Amino acid sequence: MSSNAFYYQNPSSDRKKSQFHYDAAQDPDNQPNHTWFSSTYSKLIAACVGVICIVAIVASTVSSGSNSVAKASVGPVKPDVVSSTVKFHHAPPSKAKLGTLNSMSISVVSPGYGELKSATQLEWKYIAEPARTQVLQLKSLLIDDQTIVADDDSMQIAWTVNGESYSGSSIEIKLPSSSFGTKVPFTVTVSAKKGKKLKQGLDNTYTFTMADNLIVKYVRREFRTLTTDDKSRFVSAMQKVYSLSDEEGQKLYGAKFHNAEYFLLKHLTGAGRTDCDHWHDGAGLVPHHTAFTLEMEQTLQAIDPTVSVPYWEYGMDAYLYSSLDQSPIFDADFLGKMNPMNDDHRIDDGSFWSTVTTPSAEKYSTWSIKDTGSLNPYRNAYGAMRSPWNNNPSPYIGRHNTTYDKSQYSSAPSCSSLQDCFQSEGIADMNYCLNGITHGPVHIMIGGAWGDEDVYETTDYSYLLTPNRILFFKILWRLGYTRCPDSCDSDKPDTCRCSVPQEYIDKYGAKQILTDANVVYVIAKNLEHATDEDYLNILRVLEHPGQAGEMFTSAAPFDPTFWPLHGSMERMIGLKRILKDKNVVSFDETWGYPEFDKSDGAAYMPGVCDWSGVSSTSDLTLPSCDTSATCEGHSEDDLLEFSNFLNRGETYTNVEFYTFLHPNNEELPYVYDTYDFDYCSTYGYDFLDESPSSSKSLREGAKKEDISSAM
Numbered sequence: 001m002s003s004n005a006f007y008y009q010n011p012s013s014d015r016k017k018s019q020f021h022y023d024a025a026q027d028p029d030n031q032p033n034h035t036w037f038s039s040t041y042s043k044l045i046a047a048c049v050g051v052i053c054i055v056a057i058v059a060s061t062v063s064s065g066s067n068s069v070a071k072a073s074v075g076p077v078k079p080d081v082v083s084s085t086v087k088f089h090h091a092p093p094s095k096a097k098l099g100t101l102n103s104m105s106i107s108v109v110s111p112g113y114g115e116l117k118s119a120t121q122l123e124w125k126y127i128a129e130p131a132r133t134q135v136l137q138l139k140s141l142l143i144d145d146q147t148i149v150a151d152d153d154s155m156q157i158a159w160t161v162n163g164e165s166y167s168g169s170s171i172e173i174k175l176p177s178s179s180f181g182t183k184v185p186f187t188v189t190v191s192a193k194k195g196k197k198l199k200q201g202l203d204n205t206y207t208f209t210m211a212d213n214l215i216v217k218y219v220r221r222e223f224r225t226l227t228t229d230d231k232s233r234f235v236s237a238m239q240k241v242y243s244l245s246d247e248e249g250q251k252l253y254g255a256k257f258h259n260a261e262y263f264l265l266k267h268l269t270g271a272g273r274t275d276c277d278h279w280h281d282g283a284g285l286v287p288h289h290t291a292f293t294l295e296m297e298q299t300l301q302a303i304d305p306t307v308s309v310p311y312w313e314y315g316m317d318a319y320l321y322s323s324l325d326q327s328p329i330f331d332a333d334f335l336g337k338m339n340p341m342n343d344d345h346r347i348d349d350g351s352f353w354s355t356v357t358t359p360s361a362e363k364y365s366t367w368s369i370k371d372t373g374s375l376n377p378y379r380n381a382y383g384a385m386r387s388p389w390n391n392n393p394s395p396y397i398g399r400h401n402t403t404y405d406k407s408q409y410s411s412a413p414s415c416s417s418l419q420d421c422f423q424s425e426g427i428a429d430m431n432y433c434l435n436g437i438t439h440g441p442v443h444i445m446i447g448g449a450w451g452d453e454d455v456y457e458t459t460d461y462s463y464l465l466t467p468n469r470i471l472f473f474k475i476l477w478r479l480g481y482t483r484c485p486d487s488c489d490s491d492k493p494d495t496c497r498c499s500v501p502q503e504y505i506d507k508y509g510a511k512q513i514l515t516d517a518n519v520v521y522v523i524a525k526n527l528e529h530a531t532d533e534d535y536l537n538i539l540r541v542l543e544h545p546g547q548a549g550e551m552f553t554s555a556a557p558f559d560p561t562f563w564p565l566h567g568s569m570e571r572m573i574g575l576k577r578i579l580k581d582k583n584v585v586s587f588d589e590t591w592g593y594p595e596f597d598k599s600d601g602a603a604y605m606p607g608v609c610d611w612s613g614v615s616s617t618s619d620l621t622l623p624s625c626d627t628s629a630t631c632e633g634h635s636e637d638d639l640l641e642f643s644n645f646l647n648r649g650e651t652y653t654n655v656e657f658y659t660f661l662h663p664n665n666e667e668l669p670y671v672y673d674t675y676d677f678d679y680c681s682t683y684g685y686d687f688l689d690e691s692p693s694s695s696k697s698l699r700e701g702a703k704k705e706d707i708s709s710a711m
Contacts, residue, residue: 099199101208102142104188108214109135112227116219117674121578123664124215127671128184131177131305136161137170138188141208146199154196156204161186161214175216177305180669181646183213218297218670223310223329223564225673230306235334237300237307238560239352249303256302261359263296263557264385265378266641270633272377272387272554274478274611274623278633281604283428283593285435286573287657288633289566291642294669296563298645308670311567314442316679317412324412324445325401335560338446339401345450345549346396353560357395361385373612377554381488381496387553389477389484389545391496397559398549400448404465409441415680422572422677422687426588427658430576434569443551446561451546463526464541470552471603473545475517476500478609480622482543500543501620510535514542522603567672574663575675575687581664585688591636591655596627607631645669 107115108126111133119127128134138150138157150157150169159166161173162184175184192204226234240249242260249257270279270288279288297309317327325338336353340346347354361379369375380386382393392398401407421433444467476482481500488496504513514520514535519542520527527534550559557563580587596606607627614621632638636655643651646667652660660668663675677687 099143099202099206099208101210102145104141104210105139106188107137107139109137110219111135112230113221113225117676118671121675122671126212126214127217127219128173128175128214129219130175130179130216132174134173134175135170136173136186138190141190141198143199143202143208148199154193155198156191156193158189159186177301179216180218181667182216183666184216185211185213187211215666217668218301218308219673220308220311220567220670221673222313223334226310231334233304233307234300234310237303238563240303241299242356242560253302256298258295258299260558261385263292264359264555265364266292267557268377268385268387268554270641273374274609275374276478276608276631278631280435282631282634283431283591283636284634284638284654285431286569287640287652287654290570290661291640291652291657292557293563293566294645295642297670309567310564311571311672312561312564313568313679314412314565315415315418315568315677318414319683329561329564338399340399344394344396345398345400345448346394347399353397356397358384358386358397358555358558369614369616370612373610375611375617381485382490383487386550386555387548389473389498390548390553390555391484391488391493392547393488393490393493393496398547399446399551399559400450400549401445403444403449403467404451404469404546406462406465408466409445412445413438413441415677415683415685418572418677418680419685419687422576423690425586426590426592427573428588428590428592428594430573432594434572439565439569442565443556446559447549447552447556449546449548449552461537461541463523464538467552468522468603469542470545470548472517472519472542473498475603475605476513476542478605479516479625480609480611480614481513481517483617486617497544500539503620505536505539510539514539518603518605570661571672571675572677573661574672575677578663578675593634
C-alpha cells in the first residue's frame with residue numbers, strides 16, 4: 001500500500017464532502033440484494049413495516065360443507081410492543097365464541113448461548129444472527145388471556161421464514177452472511193391436530209397466525225462467554241490476518257480482507273505523526289476506534305462469516321482476579337501471555353503470538369516532511385513498523401506490566417471509574433473519560449515500558465518514572481524539542497536514544513522547555529525548591545522514553561489484545577443512548593471534547609504543529625505550533641478513513657458515523673449481547689445511582705461468581 005493511502009498525509013478539501021447523505025431507497029444502483037426474500041412475504045412486510053401483525057384465522061365448516069375463513073385486520077403497533085388492547089373477535093354462525101390470540105412467545109437462540117439479553121433492550125424483539133444456525137422456538141400462545149404451552153403432540157405448528165416452510169414448535173434456520181442489517185419476515189401458524197384441542201372449545205377448526213420480522217445482526221459477545229468453537233474460530237481467523245499478505249488474503253477471501261500490516265499502517269498514520277494525534281485526545285476517539293474495529297470484524301468475516309469480534313469487559317477483571325495478568329484473555333490459546341519477564345519482554349508462552357514479528361518499514365521509508373507537515377510515523381531506528389520514537393530492537397510484540405518497574409495502576413479500571421464515566425452529562429465529557437480514565441490505563445498496563453529505571457540515583461526523580469514519562473516525551477517530541485535517531489546499530493541498543501539538542505537548552509533553557517510541554521504544571525508539587533540543575537535533570541529523564549510495548553504506542557493494533565478492548569466503551573455509549581431514548585436519563589450529544597486546561601495536569605498537547613518548514617530530522621528548525629488549532633480527525637464534519645461497511649461505497653464523517661453507531665440503527669451490522677453493566681451492581685455501583693462513589697460497598701452476600709453470571 002502506498003504511504004499516501006490515508007487522507008491525513010494529503011488532506012484535500014474535496015474529500016470533506018460526505019457521500020453518506022443519499023437516499024438509497026431511491027437509488028436503483030444501490031439497492032441491497034434481497035432476492036432471497038419470497039415475493040409473497042416481501043409484500044407482507046411492505047404492508048406491515050414497523051408493526052407486529054397478529055392475525056387470528058378461524059376456519060368454520062358450514063352446513064353446505066364449504067370452508068369460511070375470517071381475517072381480522074390490525075392498525076399500526078410499535079415494533080417492540082404487542083398491544084394488549086388489540087383483540088380479534090369473530091363469531092361465525094356455528095360458533096358461540098371465538099378464541100382471541102393476544103400474543104405468541106417466541107425465542108431466537110444461537111446454539112451454545114441463551115436468549116439474547118439485548119433483544120429486551122433494543123427496539124427489535126427477534127434478533128437473528130447471519131451465517132450460523134438459529135433456533136426459533138414457539139414457547140406458548142396467549143389465547144383469551146390463557147397461556148397455552150406449545151406442544152408438538154397436540155398442535156400443528158407451521159412456519160414460513162425467508163420464503164421457506166418449516167414445521168414443529170422448534171425449527172432451525174440459517175440466514176445468508178450478506179443479510180445483516182435487514183428484516184426477514186416470518187409467520188407462525190398454529191392449530192390443534194385432528195382430535196385434539198388447543199383449549200376447551202378450540203378444536204382443529206381454529207387456526208391462529210402471527211406475522212413479524214427477524215432483524216438480522218451479528219452479535220458481539222464478552223470473550224469469556226464464547227463457546228469453545230467460536231473462540232477457536234476467532235483466533236484462527238485472527239492468525240490468518242497476521243500471517244497473510246494483503247494480496248494473498250484478498251485472493252483467498254475477497255476485497256474485504258486486510259492483513260495486520262494494513263491495520264498497523266492505518267493506526268500509525270492517525271496516531272504516530274508529529275503534527276498531532278488524529279485519533280486520540282479529542283472527539284474523534286470513539287468514531288475512529290469503533291469504525292476501526294468494524295473494519296477488522298469485516299476482515300474476519302471475509303475469512304469466516306460466523307465470526308464477530310468479542311469484547312473485553314475489563315471492569316470485571318478488577319474483581320475477578322488479583323492482578324490483570326490472570327485474566328483468561330492472556331491464555332496461550334487465546335491472545336498470549338501478558339507479562340513476559342525475559343529481557344526482550346516478548347511473549348514466551350509458545351503460542352502463535354510468541355512467533356509474530358513486526359513488519360519491515362522499508363517500503364514506507366520515502367517520506368516528505370514538507371508535503372505532509374510531519375515526520376515519518378511508520379519507521380523506528382531499527383527499520384521496524386513501530387512508533388518512530390520506540391527504539392525497541394526486538395522484532396517481537398512487546399508487553400510489560402509496569403512502566404520502568406513501577407505500577408501506576410494496581411488493577412483494571414473498576415466499576416467506580418466506569419460509573420463516573422457513564423454519568424457524564426454529555427458525549428464531550430464522556431469522550432474525555434473514555435480516552436484516559438477507562439480504556440487508556442488498560443493499554444498502559446499491557447504495553448508497559450522499560451529501560452533507564454535507575455537514572456539519576458543520587459537524586460530522587462522516581463516520580464517521573466510513570467506512564468507520564470512517555471506522555472510528556474511525546475509532547476516534547478511533537479513540539480520538536482527532542483529528536484530521535486533515524487538509524488541505530490542493533491549491537492549497541494544502549495546508544496539508541498532520543499535527546500534534546502544542547503542548542504535548544506542553551507537557547508531556551510530546560511525550565512522553559514518543560515513549561516511549554518506542560519510538565520511544570522503536572523509535577524508542580526515536586527518543584528517547590530527546584531534548581532536549574534533539577535530542571536535540566538528532569539528534562540534529561542523525559543527526553544528519552546526507553547522502550548515500550550506496542551499497546552502503549554501508536555503501534556497498538558499490532559498487539560491482538562487491541563481488538564476486543566474498545567467494545568466496552570461502545571457498549572457504555574450505547575446504553576446511555578438507549579436510556580436517553582426511553583427518557584430514563586438525559587445526555588447532551590452535542591459534538592465536542594473538554595477544552596484543554598493546563599492546570600488540570602493533562603499530559604497531552606492540544607493544537608497542531610506544522611513541520612513543513614523542517615527539512616529533515618537533523619534540521620533543528622522548530623515546527624510552527626498552534627495550540628488553539630483543532631487537530632484534523634476530531635471535528636464533527638471530518639471525513640473518516642473508513643467506508644463501505646454496507647457495501648454501497650458509502651463514506652462517513654465523524655458525526656455521521658456516531659449516528660450510524662446508535663444501537664437501534666437498523667442498518668448497523670451488529671449488536672452486543674447486552675448493553676448493561678449489571679456486574680457492577682454486585683459491588684454496589686448502579687450506574688443510575690448518582691450518590692457519591694465513596695459510599696459504595698460490596699452488596700451484602702455478593703460473591704465474585706456473581707460478576708460472571710451478571711453478563
